[in-house]
Amino acid sequence: xxxxxxxxxxxxxxxxxxxxxxxxxxxxxxxxxxxxxxxxxxxxxxxxxxxxxxxxxxxxxxxxxxxxxxxxxxxxxxxxxxxxxxxxxxxxxxxxxxxxxxxxxxxxxxxxxxxxxxxxxxxxxxxxxxxxxxxxxxxxxxxxxxxxxxxxxxxxxxxxxxxxxxxxxxxxxxxxxxxxxxxxxxxxxxxxxxxxxxxxxxxxxxxxxxxxxxxxxxxxxxxxxxxxxxxxxxxxxxxxxxxxxxxxxxxxxxxxxxxxxxxxxxxxxxxxxxxxxxxxxxxxxxxxxxxxxxxxxxxxxxxxxx
Amino acid sequence: xxxxxxxxxxxxxxxxxxxxxxxxxxxxxxxxxxxxxxxxxxxxxxxxxxxxxxxxxxxxxxxxxxxxxxxxxxxxxxxxxxxxxxxxxxxxxxxxxxxxxxxxxxxxxxxxxxxxxxxxxxxxxxxxxxxxxxxxxxxxxxxxxxxxxxxxxxxxxxxxxxxxxxxxxxxxxxxxxxxxxxxxxxxxxxxxxxxxxxxxxxxxxxxxxxxxxxxxxxxxxxxxxxxxxxxxxxxxxxxxxxxxxxxxxxxxxxxxxxxxxxxxxxxxxxxxxxxxxxxxxxxxxxxxxxxxxxxxxxxxxxxxxxxxxxxxxxxxxxxxxxxxxxxxxxxxxxxxxxxxxxxxxxxxxxxxxxxxxxxxxxxxxxxxxxxxxxxxxxxxxxxxxxxxxxxxxxxxxxxxxxxxxxxxxxxxxxxxxxxxxxxxxxxxxxxxxxxxxxxxxxxxxxxxxxxxxxxxxxxxxxxxxxxxxxxxxxxxxxxxxxxxxxxxxxxxxxxxxxxxxxxxxxxxxxxxxxxxxxxxxxxxxxx
Numbered sequence: 001x002x003x004x005x006x007x008x009x010x011x012x013x014x015x016x017x018x019x020x021x022x023x024x025x026x027x028x029x030x031x032x033x034x035x036x037x038x039x040x041x042x043x044x045x046x047x048x049x050x051x052x053x054x055x056x057x058x059x060x061x062x063x064x065x066x067x068x069x070x071x072x073x074x075x076x077x078x079x080x081x082x083x084x085x086x087x088x089x090x091x092x093x094x095x096x097x098x099x100x101x102x103x104x105x106x107x108x109x110x111x112x113x114x115x116x117x118x119x120x121x122x123x124x125x126x127x128x129x130x131x132x133x134x135x136x137x138x139x140x141x142x143x144x145x146x147x148x149x150x151x152x153x154x155x156x157x158x159x160x161x162x163x164x165x166x167x168x169x170x171x172x173x174x175x176x177x178x179x180x181x182x183x184x185x186x187x188x189x190x191x192x193x194x195x196x197x198x199x200x201x202x203x204x205x206x207x208x209x210x211x212x213x214x215x216x217x218x219x220x221x222x223x224x225x226x227x228x229x230x231x232x233x234x235x236x237x238x239x240x241x242x243x244x245x246x247x248x249x250x251x252x253x254x255x256x257x258x259x260x261x262x263x264x265x266x267x268x269x270x271x272x273x274x275x276x277x278x279x280x281x282x283x284x285x286x287x288x289x290x291x292x293x294x295x296x297x298x299x300x301x302x303x304x305x306x
Numbered sequence: 307x308x309x310x311x312x313x314x315x316x317x318x319x320x321x322x323x324x325x326x327x328x329x330x331x332x333x334x335x336x337x338x339x340x341x342x343x344x345x346x347x348x349x350x351x352x353x354x355x356x357x358x359x360x361x362x363x364x365x366x367x368x369x370x371x372x373x374x375x376x377x378x379x380x381x382x383x384x385x386x387x388x389x390x391x392x393x394x395x396x397x398x399x400x401x402x403x404x405x406x407x408x409x410x411x412x413x414x415x416x417x418x419x420x421x422x423x424x425x426x427x428x429x430x431x432x433x434x435x436x437x438x439x440x441x442x443x444x445x446x447x448x449x450x451x452x453x454x455x456x457x458x459x460x461x462x463x464x465x466x467x468x469x470x471x472x473x474x475x476x477x478x479x480x481x482x483x484x485x486x487x488x489x490x491x492x493x494x495x496x497x498x499x500x501x502x503x504x505x506x507x508x509x510x511x512x513x514x515x516x517x518x519x520x521x522x523x524x525x526x527x528x529x530x531x532x533x534x535x536x537x538x539x540x541x542x543x544x545x546x547x548x549x550x551x552x553x554x555x556x557x558x559x560x561x562x563x564x565x566x567x568x569x570x571x572x573x574x575x576x577x578x579x580x581x582x583x584x585x586x587x588x589x590x591x592x593x594x595x596x597x598x599x600x601x602x603x604x605x606x607x608x609x610x611x612x613x614x615x616x617x618x619x620x621x622x623x624x625x626x627x628x629x630x631x632x633x634x635x636x637x638x639x640x641x642x643x644x645x646x647x648x649x650x651x652x653x654x655x656x657x658x659x660x661x662x663x664x665x666x667x668x669x670x671x672x673x674x675x676x677x678x679x680x681x682x683x684x685x686x687x688x689x690x691x692x693x694x695x696x697x698x699x700x701x702x703x704x705x706x707x708x709x710x711x712x713x714x715x716x717x718x719x720x721x722x723x724x725x726x727x728x729x730x731x732x733x734x735x736x737x738x739x740x741x742x743x744x745x746x747x748x749x750x751x752x753x754x755x756x757x758x759x760x761x762x763x764x765x766x767x768x769x770x771x772x773x774x775x776x777x778x779x780x781x782x783x784x785x786x787x788x789x790x791x792x793x794x795x796x797x798x799x800x801x802x803x804x805x806x807x808x809x810x811x812x813x814x815x816x817x818x819x820x821x822x823x824x825x826x827x828x829x830x831x832x833x
Contacts, residue, residue: 044831083709113482119760119795121679121707123336123485128709143482187768187777188755205756206797210639212752238823240764248822271832281753296833303831 038062041299042259044268048306050234051099053256058103060302061258067228070108072175076100076140077226079181079197080116080131082243083124089235089250090243091125092182094134096232096256100178101138112138113170116200117145119243143170151203158289159219161211166203171224179226179262183233183255183269185241188213190280191273192242193266194229195221214281221262221291229265231257233272263292264299271296309591313578316385323349324392327450330716331457331675332465334487340676343716347672349387351525352448353718356666360720373532379591380533380540384519384526384575390449391519391575393456394511398558401512418514418560420573421521429527442692445669446499447524450718452507454670455500455695458684462675463489488680490703495686499695515558520573530572538591540574540581542567546588553580553589642744642798651688652699652788652808655706655733656714656722659811660689666721669695673713673722679704681790682713696721699735701790701806706735708762708789731762734815736788736806738765740781744803747771747778755779757792757804763818766792766804779804784816 043057058064068074078092086094097114104112114135118125122144126132132142144150151166171177181197188209189196195217199205208216233255237244244250255272259265263286267277277283277294287294326346333339339346344365347353354368375382384391405413432443445451466487473486491497510518519526542553547567554564557580561573580589650660654673657663674682674697681704682697689696697713699706708731714724725733746754757779758768765786768777779792786806793805 044833046829046831083707121704121710124678124707124709141482144485147486147488149486186755187758188753190753190777206795209754209756209795209797210746210750212750213754214752240767240820242759243762245762245764245818245820248820251823251825253828268833274832301833305829 038066039300040302041261041293042257042264042268042296043302043304044255044257044272045304045306046253046255048254050093050096050232050256053234053254053306054096054099054103054230054258056304056306057256057258057302060304061228061260063107064100064103065107067178067260068104068107068109068176071110072108073173074104074109074112074176074178075170075174076104076112076114076135076178076180077171077197077201078114078116078131079192079200079242080122080125080129081119081200083120083128084244085128086130087235087247087250088244089182089184089237090241091129091131092180093232093234094130096230096234097131097180098134098138100180100230101135101140104176104178105139109176112140113143113174114140115143115145115168115170117168117203117205118200122146145200148203154223156219156223158222159216160289161215162207162219165207165220165223168201168203171201176228177224177226179229181229181231182236183231183253183257183273184237184244185239185249185273187241189217189282191266191270191275191283193269193283194226194231194262195266195282195286198226214285217282218285218289218291221286222289225260225262225291228258228260229262231265231269233257233269236273238273261292261299263287263294264296266292267294267296268301309578309581312591313582316576316578319386320392320395323387324389324396327389327453328457328461330672331454332462333676334465334469337676337678337712340712340715343672343718347450347718349383350450350718351383351388351529352444352668353450353670356444356668357718357720360662360666366720372529376529376532377536379538380536380571380574380576381526381529382576383529384516385577388449388453388519388525390453390456390507390523391516393453394507394516394518395558395577397508397511398515412555414555415515415557415560417554417557417563417565418517420561420570425521425527425530428522429524429531432524433528439665440692441665441668442694444524445667445694445696447522448668448670449519449523449525451668451670452500452503454672454675455684456504456507458671458675459492459497459500460504463491490680490683492684493686496684496695514560516573516575517560519575520559520561526575533571533574536571537593539571539593540569540576540578540589540591542569543588543590546586547584548586548588550585552583552585556580556583639746639797640749642741642749642801642803644741644743645801646739646741646805648805648807650736650808650810651685651693652701652736652790652806653689653812654682654697654699654713654722655730655735655787655812656711656717656725657735657812658723660693660808661810663721664689664693664696666719667693667696667717668719668721669697670718671695671697672716672718673697676712676716677704678710678712679707681706681794699788699790699806699808701793705760705790705794706788708787708791731787732815732817734787734809734813736786736790736808737783738781738786738788738792739805739807740766740779741801741803741805744798744801745779746798746803747774747776751776753777754797756795756797760791760795762789762791763787763815765815785818787815 043060045053045057082090186192270277349368357366402413551564554562561570653663683700685698714722758766763785769780771778796802
């Protein structure tokens with residue numbers, strides 16, 4: 001906490017270029033309900049390019065300006081876990097990330113950060129995934145996530161197996177948190193979707209694996225949910241996930257799901273993958289812990305075909 | 307040619323070589339130096355020799371050029387090329403300036419006798435052992451490798467420290483433009499050997515200039531022997547010499563006996579400082595027999611203490627093995643109970659076999675410095691005493707990046723041969739082993755999959771166990787490349803549930819095979 005306070009002080013002293021005016025008050029706890037009235041809880045879209053689909057789908061939620069206000073800082077958390085090329089569908093589509101960054105700035109964001117705590121060596125993941133260059137070309141600041149110094153301890157009071165975790169400072173310090181996973185198979189968690197993607201904002205993942213992976217994934221979203229979850233289902237890794245072995249494991253689905261409810265987004269994505277949400281441990285637990293809605297019949301969904 | 311320029315040429319060339327060589331070891335910005343490391347290290351004597359013995363190719367012919375230069379001009383290697391020697395010159399330069407600053411007098415060297423018995427004993431022991439296949443002495447004493455270890459262990463950490471301070475500073479300004487670096491400190495015994503060398507080198511250098519090069523260094527001794535027959539010799543012209551003794555005070559090798567107007571060519575390191583210093587220009591380079599050559603027949607006193615200290619240090623070191631601890635609090639998880647059974651250390655991909663590796667590696671640790679994941683770490687006695695300090699794969703610290711071939715690209719000795727990307731991906735450096743009794747899926751009855759998640763070839767795969775109704779790791783050794791990702795990711799402690807046991811001789815892994823997925827065209831929404 002000390003260092004962060006120091007940053008705040010130096011910011012207010014006017015000695016800064018980057019991180020500014022940190023509204024520490026509204027980030028811990030659930031995301032704020034949007035003020036603009038929106039008809040839909042979730043948008044599912046298929047049949048277009050990643051950027052085109054995002055562009056269209058976000059309109060149904062009132063546009064990105066409904067989530068990103070002028071002068072706010074935004075953190076985007078894609079999946080950049082692996083040192084593989086975009087065609088392997090182990091990482092989020094770089095074109096989608098670029099589009100989201102662009103629209104954040106379009107909505108008046110002051111600064112947009114992109115990071116992931118990668119599994120493979122991070123600088124290779126960042127460059128070979130295409131995400132670093134894509135995000136930077138749209139003006140984002142790409143930040144490393146593989147150093148413990150960036151992580152600060154937070155309490156997870158509602159967690160059952162996990163009562164605390166060390167979380168990347170950008171998640172703590174940014175005004176808006178956008179979670180952008182890719183829809184893929186996962187050997188351990190069955191599917192890697194929105195909630196699973198949040199393992200990349202904490203330092204010690206081995207703890208999760210040791211102490212009931214599904215429960216820990218569900219525990220973490222009780223601490224904080226992203227303001228928006230965009231699930232990239234353009235390409236999907238259907239087997240050998242989360243890393244995959246070759247492009248033989250990949251299918252082209254051309255889908256995308258957007259929702260402020262991370263659990264609902266995961267439930268819809270599971271259906272796209274051909275699984276029932278109740279059969280995926282962490283989705284079922286998160287539903288039971290009332291972190292979100294897994295019964296899609298209860299949601300107002302905009303289904304768009306391009 | 308104006309001989310006075312030789313010293314300037316030497317200073318320029320040597321500083322370029324020192325700069326570039328150091329850069330290879332300390333570069334932090336992402337392996338940009340890999341592309342030219344072959345050229346920078348081309349003239350390094352022992353790496354080139356070892357590489358040539360393995361594969362007589364032009365790229366490994368640097369030592370031949372050095373030998374030719376030595377026959378022509380003497381120990382050019384020692385002052386122009388050897389990074390350890392150039393580093394000593396730098397230390398001497400600083401000392402000279404400091405001496406002048408503090409005493410307002412010029413620093414003076416004097417002629418010293420040569421310790422031929424030590425020198426040639428070390429030389430013959432080193433090469434006899436080398437040609438009988440034991441490289442321990444050459445590993446310890448190759449000056450380039452000694453230099454490499456000093457840089458890796460003592461200078462690179464300074465650069466990382468400065469880098470991380472810069473990161474901290476920029477972060478206060480809200481900028482993430484520089485990335486931090488993690489410093490993996492080798493354990494005590496690994497560090498102790500370069501530390502002892504640091505002390506020895508500082509002591510010798512500050513006491514008597516290039517005394518280390520003329521007493522301990524086997525390359526210096528070998529090139530010194532050859533220098534006896536050099537064609538263009540440095541000599542003192544008896545007629546022009548005013549016997550002022552200035553040259554002797556400038557000779558960091560202590561090989562000029564101005565009283566006898568003679569130069570011991572076996573110890574002259576070809577720095578050409580004397581050429582510059584002579585007020586009467588009596589020192590020159592020519593093919594004539596010098597007036598008097600000091601035959602190294604002075605009675606030498608055996609001072610075996612230093613070598614004794616080194617060997618004693620090694621012997622005590624062998625008795626101790628390091629143990630590591632881990633420290634986060636455990637809540638639900640219970641500790642694993644069965645230790646891993648490791649039959650062999652893991653040598654890096656491209657090293658063919660442990661036998662090939664330890665007979666070619668001189669533990670310069672350049673691969674350790676450039677390894678992007680930190681998986682390559684200096685060993686202590688994991689390979690046995692003959693593999694002392696040589697790098698091994700430490701899956702505790704990292705795992706071998708599937709796409710990366712940098713260690714083989716930089717290795718100057720051909721201890722790690724360069725591998726093409728597609729060959730690297732089927733080179734099996736070890737095989738995966740699974741300990742069911744430690745695995746959280748079995749002990750905790752919960753999903754995990756950290757191992758299979760990281761496996762690039764699916765040598766570890768999660769498959770449904772009907773009894774547990776959970777996915778358990780299933781291993782296929784034939785697919786395993788031994789990268790260690792599964793072991794690194796496995797969350798059980800203190801013992802891993804999955805680990806890689808090294809292949810003493812590397813093998814070829816099977817290529818992963820899977821049918822291409824059928825694309826099912828869907829247009830509707832499943833909800």
